[in-house]
Structure formats: C-alpha cells, structure tokens
Amino acid sequence: MEPYLYGCRLDQDIIDLDQTVEHLQLALNFTAHIAYRGGIILFVSRRRQFGHLVESTAMKCGEYAHTRYWQGGLLTNAPVQYGPNVRLPDLLIFLSTLNNVFQQHVGIRDAAKMNIPTVGVVDSNCNPSLITYPIPGNDDTPVSVELYCRLFQMTIRRAKDKRRQMELLHGLSKPTPESS
Amino acid sequence: MAGSRLEKFGTVFTRVRDLMRSGVMQSNEKPIWYDVYKAFPPKRDPLYVKPYTRVIVKRPDLVPEIFYKEDKVRAKFYEKYGPSPRVFELIKSSHVSLSQKFVDKYTELQSQSELDETALFNETAKALLKQGILLRRRGAQPTVSAVSADAVEKLNIEDVWTEQQSASADSAETQHGDTQTDTSPSVDLNTSKTTE
Numbered sequence: 001m002e003p004y005l006y007g008c009r010l011d012q013d014i015i016d017l018d019q020t021v022e023h024l025q026l027a028l029n030f031t032a033h034i035a036y037r038g039g040i041i042l043f044v045s046r047r048r049q050f051g052h053l054v055e056s057t058a059m060k061c062g063e064y065a066h067t068r069y070w071q072g073g074l075l076t077n078a079p080v081q082y083g084p085n086v087r088l089p090d091l092l093i094f095l096s097t098l099n100n101v102f103q104q105h106v107g108i109r110d111a112a113k114m115n116i117p118t119v120g121v122v123d124s125n126c127n128p129s130l131i132t133y134p135i136p137g138n139d140d141t142p143v144s145v146e147l148y149c150r151l152f153q154m155t156i157r158r159a160k161d162k163r164r165q166m167e168l169l170h171g172l173s174k175p176t177p178e179s180s
Numbered sequence: 181m182a183g184s185r186l187e188k189f190g191t192v193f194t195r196v197r198d199l200m201r202s203g204v205m206q207s208n209e210k211p212i213w214y215d216v217y218k219a220f221p222p223k224r225d226p227l228y229v230k231p232y233t234r235v236i237v238k239r240p241d242l243v244p245e246i247f248y249k250e251d252k253v254r255a256k257f258y259e260k261y262g263p264s265p266r267v268f269e270l271i272k273s274s275h276v277s278l279s280q281k282f283v284d285k286y287t288e289l290q291s292q293s294e295l296d297e298t299a300l301f302n303e304t305a306k307a308l309l310k311q312g313i314l315l316r317r318r319g320a321q322p323t324v325s326a327v328s329a330d331a332v333e334k335l336n337i338e339d340v341w342t343e344q345q346s347a348s349a350d351s352a353e354t355q356h357g358d359t360q361t362d363t364s365p366s367v368d369l370n371t372s373k374t375t376e
Contacts, residue, residue, distance in 0.1 A: 007246040014246065026222060033216040076185070090212045112187035112228070115196050117213050129229035132192060133222050 004136035013124040027119045027133040028155045035159035039090030046099040057149040061156040075110040094120030096139040188228045250283045262318030
C-alpha cells in the first residue's frame with residue numbers, strides 16, 4: 001500500500017486521495033460496463049458491521065451479495081456444490097478485502113483462479129496486488145462504506161437503465177457500448 | 181470450459197488472452213469483461229506480489245512523515261500549558277481549539293514582527309490575554325476564570341501578566357514548600373521571577 005499513501009501523521013497513515021479519485025473512476029467505469037453487458041456482480045464483505053448494508057445495496061441494484069462465511073469451494077468447486085452449468089459471477093466487488101481475522105479474503109485468490117476480475121476497497125492494512133481494480137480508501141467507518149455502496153449502486157443502476165434504453169431503441173440487438 | 185487456475189502467474193487478462201490465442205478457449209466463450217479490460221486497463225497490472233515472510237534487516241520506511249512548522253509551536257504550547265480544560269466540540273466543524281487559536285495568533289505575530297521564538301511566545305500569550313483568554317500554566321492552581329474583554333482593557337496588561345506569572349510560580353512553590361509570599365502587584369514588580 002506504500003505507493004498509495006500520502007504520508008504518515010503521528011502514526012496514522014494518510015491515503016493519497018488524488019490517486020484514489022483516479023482509481024475510483026476506473027473501477028466504477030469497469031463496473032458500469034460489466035453491468036451494461038448484463039454481467040453478474042457479486043458484492044463481498046466479511047465485515048459484520050456492514051453486512052446488512054451490503055446486502056441491501058445488492059438487492060437494490062438487482063445484483064448479488066455474499067457477506068457470510070465463504071466456503072472453500074464456492075467458486076472453485078461450484079459445479080459440485082451448486083449443480084452443473086452454474087453461471088459464476090463476472091465481477092466481484094469487495095467492500096472490505098479482509099476477513100474477520102485480518103487476513104486477505106479467500107475470494108480474492110479464488111476469483112483470480114477462476115479468471116474473474118475483482119474491484120475492491122483496499123485500506124492501508126490490505127494487500128492490493130491481486131485485485132484487478134483496487135480503490136485505496138477507508139473501509140472501516142460507516143460513512144465511508146455508505147459512500148462506496150451508494151456509488152456502486154448508482155453506477156450499476158445507471159448502466160442497467162442505459163442498457164434497457166438502448167435495447168428499446170435498437171430492438172433486441174446488442175449494441176456495442178460507446179467508449180467514454 | 182477451459183480455464184487456468186494459476187493466480188500467481190501473470191494477470192487474469194494475460195491468462196485469458198493466452199488461452200484464446202492458443203485456441204483452448206473459443207472466441208464464443210470469451211468472458212464479458214475481456215473487451216472492457218482491453219479498453220480500460222487498470223493503472224497497475226494485478227500481478228501477484230509475494231509478501232515478505234522474513235524481516236532480516238529493517239527496511240527504510242518509504243512513507244513520509246507529515247509535520248508542519250506550526251507543530252513546534254503546538255509542542256511548546258502543550259508543554260507549558262498542558263492539555264486544555266475546555267472540551268473539543270467536534271460536532272461543530274468551525275470549532276477552533278485553544279491551541280489552534282494560539283498557533284494562529286503566533287503565525288500572525290510572526291508575520292508582523294521579527295522577534296525570536298521565546299519573545300514571540302510570550303507576546304502571543306499576552307495577545308490572547310487581551311482577548312480575554314487566560315492561559316493557566318500546567319500544574320498551577322485554578323485562578324480567576326475568563327474575564328470580560330472590557331474589564332481586561334481597564335487593567336494594566338503588564339501588571340496582570342507579572343502577577344499571573346508569579347502567582348503560578350508561587351503556587352508551584354507552595355506545592356513543594358510551605359512559604360507563602362505576598363502577591364500584591366507592587367511587590368511582584370520588584371521580585372518577579374523571570375520566566376523562560
């Protein structure tokens with residue numbers, strides 16, 4: 001996390017918010033495109049404090065959330081656990097990349113194994129190396145997590161509305177998304 | 181469906197790209213995110229970085245410490261006057277703490293006059309006294325609480341200043357010894373102890 005830190009004030013790491021803005025822009029853009037193309041998005045967070053918030057955000061977007069214990073074979077052993085021909089998520093969004101014992105969430109490694117891109121909010125005690133689109137930011141306070149949930153919800157909703165609009169205009173054909 | 185579960189080699193993108201190039205993954209099986217990633221790649225390739233397991237030599241800390249030049253003034257302030265008895269009201273975003281007022285006054289006086297640090301320090305305290313804020317030295321007996329600005333203007337600032345200094349010095353003494361000295365202004369002007 002060292003390149004994403006602005007400095008350290010009295011033993012408190014300060015994240016460089018200029019970099020955060022750029023990373024957030026990239027991550028939200030990617031999420032929007034995935035949602036536009038009809039991809040399945042899974043919100044993951046093992047923080048008990050925000051479990052309900054994350055689940056309700058996912059419900060409002062019409063997407064999915066997993067805020068409980070992550071079973072080992074969830075992604076890697078999905079055909080056996082959930083039946084054959086299961087469609088795996090196309091994007092994983094981590095509101096907190098750590099699990100309850102302050103180790104990296106298993107989902108990050110599993111998503112990389114299954115060639116699924118990830119978007120995640122990485123705090124100063126996290127390892128951002130495996131996350132496709134990291135967002136350096138605070139994942140501890142309710143204000144911060146509410147902000148991220150709101151942003152993701154807004155992005156996904158707008159992307160889906162745009163998709164519906166384009167489908168109505170051009171019939172049922174799938175148009176190529178315009179580059180931003 | 182073909183896949184590659186080697187998360188420690190290359191990125192998600194390179195693995196899928198190579199699978200398609202080699203023909204293992206057909207183009208109709210292309211994942212949804214592939215084109216989006218190609219068009220908008222992240223700032224850093226999400227390569228796996230192995231974390232350090234053994235810390236042999238303490239690595240130099242690359243994160244810079246953030247210090248401001250007002251921190252020196254703050255340090256001296258807290259050393260002399262101790263923590264503020266007033267509560268910090270953080271709900272009000274415009275709340276200015278005592279130490280912050282002191283620092284603001286100090287920088288203001290520093291830009292106006294060219295005194296050295298200790299003299300400037302005393303000047304700031306006197307200026308705050310004029311505004312009606314009484315600064316109590318650390319460990320001193322609680323003196324009169326904040327007086328109104330009009331009453332303060334009528335007093336002679338120098339007298340009050342020296343009286344306060346000797347009063348706090350005396351109270352510091354009384355904590356150690358038994359002697360009680362007279363704290364009338366005229367006596368103190370002669371026998372006032374020089375402060376730092």
